Amino acid sequence: MFEDRADAGRKLGKKLLKYKKDNPVVLALPRGGVEVGYEVAKILKSSLEVLVVRKLGAPHNREFAIGAITEDNVIFIDEDTINSLNIPQKTLEDAIAIEKKELKRRVNYYRKGKKIKSLKNKTVIIVDDGLATGATAKAAIPYVKTKKTKKIVFATPVSARDSLEKIKKMVDNTISVITTEYLSSISEYYRYFPQTQDVNVVILLDKSK
Structure with missing residues (x-):
């Protein structure tokens, strides 16, 4: 602890x-x-x-990760979890789009947009x-x-x-x-x-x- x-x-x-x-x-x-x-x-x-x-959260529980996205558009997708939960491709794409915006905001805030x-x-x-x-x-x-x-x-x-x-x-x-x-x-x-x-x-x- x-x-x-x-x-x-x-x-x-x-x-x-x-x-x-x-x-x-x-x-x-x-x-x-x-x-x-x-x-x-x-x-x-x-x-x-x-x-x-930025974590990509499941539709039913945003804290449950189904993937993540980071700078330079590096994306990890947990295909097994997405398939088991029957998450539509459109839902996944929408989640990625939302998190891309938040990722950009944080990069700008934390590092003033610098690499x-x-x-x-x-x-x-x-x-x-x-x-x-x-x-x-x-x-x-x-x-x-x-x-x-x-x-x-x-x-x-x-x-x-x-x-x-x-x-x-x-x-x-x-x-x-x-x-x-x-x-x-x-x-x-x-x-x-x-x-x-x-x-x-x-x-x-x-x-x-």
Whole structure:
């Protein structure tokens, strides 16, 4: 159990100390992942960047991910889930269109529309505040792979074991402070888990410079 995202970030950062010598880039997934990533970056004395990823929610439950979209139009679609729920193609296309607009808004707000700094030949540590279905990570990782990085690590305070096993096949290493067989809600592992606001993301990014 973590007190909050900052506490989770400090505990995660300690598990990532072996990467400090690599001068890594911490690539946080907003919004909650930025609070965690900020603490990780402080411990590793590394730069903090934000990669905007938007979850594609199921029509009956927006919190249940059926895919995700990230910058440069990298899209992950969970075909098995979409087929099992009989989600029409038009519904999926509409969801993607909506999230593309929100993604653009956040990029403009967080980075004033600028691209992420070059990740070429860098060790990149992707950080989120939890891994449930893994949809956002499955969109983020292919994006990072296009940047000719040296090494990719996925790190999170808490994860569902089956999702983490799938992510392991996509990256060089994974780090999870707590791994559980069943993860119904990431918030269950935090005493204090309010929604991170856009303004807090910008404040932390500015403080990390």
